[in-house]
Structure formats: C-alpha cells, structure tokens
Amino acid sequence: MKCPVFEINEEISLIGCIAFGIIDRGTNLLQIRPISTCPLSCIFCSTDAGPKSRIRQSEYIVPLDYIVEEFKRIVKFKGAYKIEAHIDTVGDPITYPKIVDLVHELSQVKGVETISLQTHGSILDEKMLDRLSAAGLTRINFSIDSLDADLAKKLADTEWYDITKSMKLMRYITSETSIDLLVAPVWIPGLNDDDIPKIIGFA
Incomplete structure (x- = not known):
C-alpha cells in the first residue's frame, strides 16, 4: 500500500512521536528519525514498514534544518x-x-561524540558509504538476518534484496572506510535459528 508522505513543519513538535523526530529516553543517546519510509517489507517488522505495508496510513519526512x-x-x-x-x-x-x-550537520554539534546509523543496507552502495564516512559517520549498525539468499529474501519479503551485496558492503566498510561496523541480526525463532551462528561467524 502506497502512503502519502507528509512533511513535518515547525508547527509540529519533533518530540513525542515514535514515527519521526527526536527520541530522548533519558540517556546520552538521542534517536534521530528524519523519515519513516523503507524499501523492504520485512515479515517481522514491528512497525509494518515497506511497500507491502498493510496498516500504515501515512509516511513522514522532516526538513534537514528543522531536525x-x-x-x-x-x-x-x-x-x-x-x-x-x-x-x-x-x-x-x-x-x-x-x-x-x-x-555532517550532527557531527558538527558541540558535545556529540558518536554518529551512528541503523540500516539493512539494501539501497546502500560504496559511493554512499564513502560520502557517509567523509561526512563524519562513526558507526553503522548493519542489519542482516540470514546469509542464505533465499531465506534473506523471504525475511525481507523483497525479491530484489541481495544479501551477497550486503556482505560485500560490510567488508568494504571495514576495509575502505573509517566507519565502525556493528552487525545487528534479528533472531526470529523457528525461521533463522541456524543462521545466527553463521552470522556471528561472518562478523
């Protein structure tokens, strides 16, 4: 289901909404959510994101300057x-x-020590990684849920999703950029039990 995308202007607070804005849970970590869209439709997604979303009614984007x-x-x-x-x-x-x-803008803020980013990497490429590294990205939390091509597609519910490409990008991150890599699988009991040790071995 394709949803309309709403731009969040300055009349709407960026505090207090899970779908967009800034989340402060009382620690030194601030969650930054500039957009809500996703290219994948993972079958385990807790927020029902992606092109095959069943219940989402809208998507959101926050202007750079505002966030x-x-x-x-x-x-x-x-x-x-x-x-x-x-x-x-x-x-x-x-x-x-x-x-x-x-x-880049977040990295310039006084008091900021780490800029991290969570992604499945499905639309990443080496050029983008180079740009993110130059901009000041400290760490990528890279989500992979299976090293098996067919199971990875099933879990992502996306036929074009290529886990081999993701694995190559992770190797590129560690060898060609200044970005730290954190491999972040999601364990779905009964579906990818055997894959978790393999992912750990790959990492």
Whole structure:
C-alpha cells in the first residue's frame, strides 16, 4: 500500500512521536528519525514498514534544518557531553534524501561524540558509504538476518534484496572506510535459528 508522505513543519513538535523526530529516553543517546519510509517489507517488522505495508496510513519526512536545530537545542539542554546521535527510523534512514548532510550537520554539534546509523543496507552502495564516512559517520549498525539468499529474501519479503551485496558492503566498510561496523541480526525463532551462528561467524 502506497502512503502519502507528509512533511513535518515547525508547527509540529519533533518530540513525542515514535514515527519521526527526536527520541530522548533519558540517556546520552538521542534517536534521530528524519523519515519513516523503507524499501523492504520485512515479515517481522514491528512497525509494518515497506511497500507491502498493510496498516500504515501515512509516511513522514522532516526538513534537514528543522531536525538539526531541534537536535542542537536538546543536546544543549542535556549538557552537551558525550552525546550519541543514533539515526534510526521506523523504516530505513538511507531513504532520507539528505542523509549525508544530516550526518555532517550532527557531527558538527558541540558535545556529540558518536554518529551512528541503523540500516539493512539494501539501497546502500560504496559511493554512499564513502560520502557517509567523509561526512563524519562513526558507526553503522548493519542489519542482516540470514546469509542464505533465499531465506534473506523471504525475511525481507523483497525479491530484489541481495544479501551477497550486503556482505560485500560490510567488508568494504571495514576495509575502505573509517566507519565502525556493528552487525545487528534479528533472531526470529523457528525461521533463522541456524543462521545466527553463521552470522556471528561472518562478523
């Protein structure tokens, strides 16, 4: 189901909504959610993201300037000390058109120590990784749920999803960029039990 995409303007607060904005759970980590869209339709997705979504009614995007200014305000309020800006969404943050600019702007904020990003990497490529590295991205939390091509497609409910490409990109991250890699599988009991040890071995 294709949903309309709404731009969140400054009349709407970026605090208090899970789908977009900034989430502060009372630690030094701030979750940054500039967009809600996702190219995959993972069968285990807790937010029912992706082109095959059954219940989503709308998607959201936050202008770069607005989310950066709100981030600065919250970082200052929290004391501007050892802050991690974790770009995660109810979809995949790589769909955000200004993701590189966002990483760069967040990295320039006083008190920010780490910029991390959560992704399945399905629409990543080496050029984008180079740009993210140059922009100041500290770490990628790379989600992979199976090393088997057929099972990976089944779990993503996306025929074009290529786990081999994702594995190559992870090797590229560790060998060709300054970005740290965290491999972050989702264990779905009864579906990918045998894959978790293999993913650990790959990591």
